[in-house]
Amino acid sequence: MNTSVSDRTEAGAAAPAAAVATAPAQPDAAAWPDVARGPHASALRTAATRSIVQRALGALPLRVLYGDAPVTGVEGPLLRVHDPAAFFGRIGADGLIGFGESYMAGEWDADDLVGVLTVLASRLTSLVPRPLQWLRGVWARRRPGAQRNTLDGARQNIHRHYDLSNDLFSLFLDRSMTYSSAVFRKRPAEWDALPDAQHRKIDRLLDLAGVGEGTRLLEIGTGWGELALRAAARGARVVSVTLSQEQRDLAVERIARAGHADRVSVELCDYRQVTGVYDAVVSVEMIEAVGAEYWPVYFEALARLVAPGGRIALQAITMPDARMRATRSTYTWIHKYIFPGGIVPSVEAVERCAAAAGLRVRENDGYGGHYAETLRLWRERFTARSAEVAALGFDPVFRRMWEFYLAYSEAGFRAGYLDVRQLLLTPAAPTKDGERR
Template sequence: MTMIAETAETGRWPALESVPQTPLRSRAARSLFLRAVRDLPIRVECSDGVVAGRGGPVLRVLRPEAFFARLGRDGLIGFGESYMAGEWEADDLVRVLTVFASRMDSLVPRSVRWLRPVAVPRRGPGEDGTPDNARRNVSSHYDLSNDLFSLFLDETLSYSSALFPEREGRPLVTDLASAQRRKIDRLLDLAGVGAGTRLLEIGTGWGELAIRAARRGADVRTITLSAEQRSLALERAAGVSGRIRIDLCDYREVDGEYDAIVSVEMIEAVGHRHWGAYCRALDRVLAPGGKVALQAITMPHDRMLASRNSWTWVQKYVFPGGLIPSRPALEEALATTSLRIRNDLRFGAHYAETLRIWRQTFEARGLQVRKLGFDATFRRMWDLYLAYSEAGFRSGYLDVRQFLLTREETPCSG
């Protein structure tokens, strides 16, 4: 059993065991928070009788002293930890978080933004995406439990945005598994994957993309740093195992030459200091005339620049070492290579629907999650992570895109 599962069993969540004793920061956080929500379409109800906001989805602060103490000491990390500790709740968590995400730039008054470098926790050396850190960080999330992920993902075990059909520019939510296969097939088509294609996949997941590529007749090498994912992917790929090689391998260590490269929501785990190395690895192993299809979550460039050195709640508890790039940041990383973006499909609304389905399924199977050894604190953490992510896409703060990359000298009609 993994570290987090063991923590869940023994109830050891160190950051939650005591409330910070920082009265000055607590008072400042209370003042700033109530001022920030004053003009928002939200209603904040504190158990000490304070009510704020213009009305809308309700955020209930059950333990105001603890809530503001955590917020004052650790900012958004404290906000998340307070939810994990049961100190606040919401009737509609996604709607509450969407309000905040929609106004991320204006929540903190300009007059105190200069304090950000002092007030916001900074990334430590363990967050840097070096080979050793990357292995540990990937394992801490993806090796949690194959059984856990199988409880809320669809039958394809795809842990990335689906691509639904659309009606009038909006996702037409149908069967999630079909939409996941639709996403995969578009990526394979972008990269020109067919019979005889030498395909490299960076980030195996649980093998669905590699399996679909092999069924097209491609010869697939797929790499991962997750031993748990590799084990299950090998089982799932048994029917086409002659066409698939699954290696425990860092992207920097990949060798060979490939006609096509596909990578789905992997660059977010690389870390901004290593985006250039990631793009150079793609360039190094891509055969002449080859194509790269990437699916990536993106955020606005200014927000990426503002947050790239910060340590966030998601990094502390869910995805250590990661950072979501912007398109300009990706273009800057690609500038050190011969690869350029030729096609860019944006479909963030589809990710919001994907996450909504995952969260509903996770909530419906809470008893089964508990039986796997994950306690109530873990379940609240995971619920917040899924709701927080959905809110990011519903607000437009986050987007997801499929990019086609080719070399500058390669003509492309796509």
């Protein structure tokens, strides 16, 4: 399988956009039990949800078509609700999880899915009138204990996403097999600019960490090995750790093929179990998988592993601190279907946890608009290659789920609800009185 991955990332790059996966005639109940069973809210709750949701959507720059009724609204992208009873029933039972499952079931669609989701993301905190916001507790679920990022739990959470299939990821990632935000020279970006933009992102991080000839570099979160390859090409000696067997297998193969096996070691290892001391530590969009409960442990590990005078470069997706605090215990559609156990931190949370571990944030650069463009390119390529995704064995529900995930994420960055930051951390220097600053 792995020998086909690099070929897949280039073939068909200019293929025309295709329609999203058609609605499943009947979702597989074994694979998708909550999608297959349909809405399960009471008639009273469904009616109340209908009233609240219609009122909320009516106040937005959206046009909405409920079944055969006339279109409501006069401007904005069009949201088509094919089955209003099921749509309101799912939201009434499960809130935003139900909203996503309704899309997976084909009960609603949009010609401009990102446009619809961007409008919603831009007004996420005000969709429900303030006097009714106490109802959020009716829908919001707490995260299941099984998704806690214990040593065993973290392996299972990573396995559920990153071990889906290397061939699946190769269908929508570029030839660098880099699954994080690129940095473009200009926007909007085109597909053929993506590999260079990914290398630009990696090189900025390596520069931030001061990686060069002879640097002892620790990478936490291997991906498919591109950062380790570029660090080795600079003359660094790299230890890279991951919990994904699929990613490790391909990374090892790519590193050997590039002639850097003597400089790079890729290990199946949790960051909490890493030993040694390194001149530099780099971690790209891995903190989102750590879980708020373990952020102090993560930063303590960084502080323990970096040498005095060393540098730590992180790339992290972030959200506003108030929103993070309000939702940090909530179980969402993303947790259920895409990233179990994850939580996006705020910059303030990073600063608080870093300071407690004796680290200081020295540089902090954001470029959320670049992530929106990265996600657009991935989403367009994913939909254009839908038939190839199906040939790998992924059914229509999965394909609609994945397209919704990519669009949902893109919308978050376009709305400014999400950002992505590159941060430099260093050990705080001790003062005469023993404090660090």
